[in-house]
Amino acid sequence: MNRALTFLQSRAARLALAGAAIFAGATPAFAADETTRVLASRLGEVLPDLQLSDGITSATVGSAYRLLEDFNVVKLPVFVLLIFFVIFFFVLNRRVRKGGEVELRRLPGINAIEEAIGRATEMGRPVLFIPGINDIDDIQTLAGINILAHVAYIAAEYDTPVIVATRRSVVLTICEEVVKAASLAAGRPENYIPNNMRYLSDEQFAFTAGVNGIMLRERPASCIYQGCFYSESLILAETGFVSGAIQVAGTANVSQLPFFVAACDYTLIGEEFYAASAYLSKEPPVLASVKAADWLKLVIMPVMLIGVVAITISASLPAGSEWSLHLEEFVRLLKEIL
């Protein structure tokens, strides 16, 4: 135990020294090239007592660069943002657990899901849900399945069947379990119909053709697309439109968003799609994580704003002027850090 503590202390001391060395040095360690890092590291070994600046020896700087050798320094800003996110999450989670309220903006797309299921109930037709076309290792598929849980729960309450069409067999298995559990939780286990859980094909357009067939033959009253979609997005959404279904889409694929916006009644755009499950579940830790993401944006936005203002002023000044060069250098450094 003592040995572990000593190791951690020495590691912490080295990290603190590394930080001091980085901020005291003229070149930020994360901006230094590979040769500089190796040279600094070797210098620290050969001439450990060489004074580089006030109180900073070559051994300290060498130690800092050796630590950075294990770390992908290009990704340091992402790491820092991740740490910020985790801190924000813990702060907000504690606040929510103590009874504090986290307010989320109203998402029309989420409200439309309930509306769509209600319409299907009135018409006595099923709801078609597609959790994207990617496999379970895609975070968008997981987000889509989260929404499916809520859709299946509401549909079971209304006694409306849900058809789920998947392109991947693992996604099918998970969707089966999700719909089964949601139907059970809603007190209507009979609402889970195994034949409505369908794996169509691993091939993109064979899957698309299969879904189109379901839309045109079984005429679902509502089509809900939540997940990762590619070029099939418009084929699906337009067929859904032709079949007269109310359509709610959600994806983080920027290139497919215009198609969904043009062809569907409601679309969850990018971040809204990820926040949807939190909006629906209202569980404190999930709400806290959505709010933490908002706080993280508050950290990023001022830095972006400074960069935009700096580069705009630089562009407005006469080319080659001293201030223009200073500002350009500042923006270059900002880009390097971020």
Place this chain on the structure above:
Amino acid sequence: MKTRVPIFITAFVGIFMILKFFVVTPWVSAVADELVQWGVITLAFAIILGVLNLAKINLKAVVERKTDWPYKAILLFGMVFMMSVGGFQWHLDMRAEEALSALTALEASGAAPAAVAAAVAASGEAQARAATNIFNFAFTRIYTPLSATMYSLLAFYVASAAFRAFRAKNLHATLLLVAAVLVMIGRVPVGGLLQVDLSDGTIWRPLVWIQDWLMTWPNAAGQRAIQMGAAIGMIATGLRVIFGIERPYLKG
């Protein structure tokens, strides 16, 4: 236990993936790569689940003569046919490979010319059989054209969706319509025909310039804003899954 073990596995794998992203230490990369391999193998085996689901649902519909059962019969026939020709092709490839190995071994051992000639003939026959390749024929002559047909439907769907989206119902829709028309004209050859000769001798093409400006600045800014929001949302969702706060894979 039923929930803790999957959550532990998810957290373990997820943390290693995060570590691999930030740390360049070889052992971390080695473990992370190994975990990815396990994932790939598991997912590959899961195709059996899909085949069983497809067979169960469609076979039942065919046997019970439900509505549209002929489509389901064609689907089942297609699946069985492709699996059969794929298996047969694999068998032919193996036979061709075996014949070639036997021929190489005979030549190396200095066998009698007659025996070598017989082996050459056998190998040639096996290669010719393998080259007939019914699987590839079915894939390139049936599946690929069908897939291309589905994809080409996009041309018509883009037109119908654009027709609805570009109706100038209000100010926003009108702006969208104007921007879309400018970009469309600026991107086709006819857009470059409108030219202005400037005093310094250069030629300015206003429509090309406008579409370029629209795509480079307002469009790129909007797309990046959505991408950044989505990236942060992705991080939040990923961490929720890794730390077991949200468990979509355990909802059963």
